[in-house]
Amino acid sequence: MSDTADECGRPGEEPGTDQGPDQATEQGGKERRQRRRAALRGAERVLARPGYLGTVGQRLALLDEARESYDLDEPSDIYGGGIVETLEERVAGLLGKEAAAFFPTGTMAQQVALRCWAGRTGNPAVALHALAHPEVHERNAFSVVSGLRPLRVTSEPRMPTADEVRDFDEPFGTLMLELPLRDAGFVLPTWEELSEVVGAARERDAVVHFDGARLWESTTHFGRPLDEIADLADSVYVSLYKSLDGYGGAVLAGPRTLVEEAKAWRHRYGGAVFQQFPTALSALVGLDRELPRLPEYVAHARVVAAALREGFAAAGVPWTRVHPEVPHTNEFQVWLPYDHEAAAEAAVRQGEETRTLLFADAWNRGGPGLAVTEVSVRAAGLEWTADDVKAAVAEFVGRL
Missing domain, CATH: 3.90.1150.10 (Aspartate Aminotransferase, domain 1)
Structure with a gap:
């Protein structure tokens, strides 16, 4: 819903709303x-x-189903252990990735992922769509907080094409693709188009990161399971509340070495929360009920x-x-x-x-x-x- 107080830095605002009315x-x-x-x-x-x-009571009622999704007699989490690790392993398995890390927000998860890739590729430039979430809804966090340099591949209300990626006139270390592209109308490319775009990035020795906040509901359009879609990318972020109706949170999945580095940066960014079991539990319920x-x-x-x-x-x-x-x-x-x-x-x-x-x-x-x-x-x-x-x-x- 467009008036969600979500992690885009615009609580109570709505996309496209003018910012200077009387x-x-x-x-x-x-x-x-x-x-x-x-x-x-x-x-x-x-x-x-x-x-x-x-209401608060209605949101708490979501956990009435929790016993079917997790053993509530297990010890609680402390700084990412227990149920949080269970959630990370579950999402990594669904996406076919080696490992995954839980984050309190998608904004943090993606900044950390792209910062890690910038360090590995030696290039802080991130190629992305002009309507991508970090460009529109995160108050320039890429450059202000993480030292990344966003490069707009296109501003057309569609996904970038392989030719646009292949022929872009500046080098970049990472290509970020939002699937689906929400502000263009929740649009997705065809499977062939997506494969070609990823291939074009590989030709330029760039890594590929999927902003998969809503990737969960993309399987019907692509006609492919989640792990096959995610396999095209080096790393994937998914939201735990946009589609799954959880309390919040996000997961970053990818190679184990990247995820371990991401967890170190998660701590530095203030994302090592003491206990997250309500959010993690709601996400597990969402995976069982909504997915x-x-x-x-x-x-x-x-x-x-x-x-x-x-x-x-x-x-x-x-x-x-x-x-x-x-x-x-x-x-x-x-x-x-x-x-x-x-x-x-x-x-x-x-x-x-x-x-x-x-x-x-x-x-x-x-x-x-x-x-x-x-x-x-x-x-x-x-x-x-x-x-x-x-x-x-x-x-x-x-x-x-």
């Missing part, structure tokens, strides 16, 4: 955000119900996307775009020819008045007279038929 606009945006979250909590029907917006269901979410997201297009056409909206047209994951964008404030108000009012919240994320300005939002389909969305979606679209358009 106080009245800021206050109006804050009030609408609060209304939207209240509507989401009170809605009887939503396409996704993110755990992080639940097997992600392909089902992706498949139903495609049903929802098609119904949205048909619903807006039937409602007489002159132009609309679902991007990608066939979602690559269980998340995608919707673009409409309306002012984003009007779309946001209509979405909130629908939730408040009908207890059905079709669009639970923020509406942002996509250009003059254009509004864009993100749609996520999870367990709650599986209850929606195509006709349910079309009916909800008609109600939404009636409030514009």
Whole structure:
């Protein structure tokens, strides 16, 4: 969800939101955000119900299932032992890597990984997309904190191509690929395109790192298991909360020597937390409960996307775009020819008045007279038929 207080350094903000509005606009945006979250909590029907917006009691209830995922009579963790090691081994196995390290945030995990690779390659330059998470959401942490030099391979709303990587006019030590590329619409390349891009980086003697915050739900699009996808990269980061609905945290997986070095830097960066068992336990529950269901979410997201297009056409909206047209994951964008404030108000009012919240994320300005939002389909969305979606679209358009 786009208003997550996530590890991107923008708690409470939403991608694409202007940063210089007057106080009245800021206050109006804050009030609408609060209304939207209240509507989401009170809605009887939503396409996704993110755990992080639940009450403390509801979040603690996640651990009711924990005994099935871990022996609770085992000693707790201390500075990364016990259950944290179990989680690291589990994720390393899923990704087919030699070892893995748990981190409190993905921002820290990726800075450490890329810093380690820079030391090994002798080149602090990191080639990446202009819309990649570190470039957009981390307050220049690469250069300010880690001494890395980001090089933007492309700013087009798609994945970089093999030719762009091969012909880039500066040397780089690491190519970082965000899979899927969230700010471009949760887009993924084809398997052949991804293989070619990785090959182009290898031709330049660069290592490859996957920002796999949402890699978990990419298997359907690629038609490959997680370990085969991860095998293309030298190292991979995965989030433990974006798809798995855990309390937080991230895991970096790769060669054992890299992971051991990363753990040393984790300590230096302040990531050696005394005890992390609640977060680790929630992640293990997520691996058991959510990971097997992600392909089902992706498949139903495609049903929802098609119904949205048909619903807006039937409602007489002159132009609309679902991007990608066939979602690559269980998340995608919707673009409409309306002012984003009007779309946001209509979405909130629908939730408040009908207890059905079709669009639970923020509406942002996509250009003059254009509004864009993100749609996520999870367990709650599986209850929606195509006709349910079309009916909800008609109600939404009636409030514009």
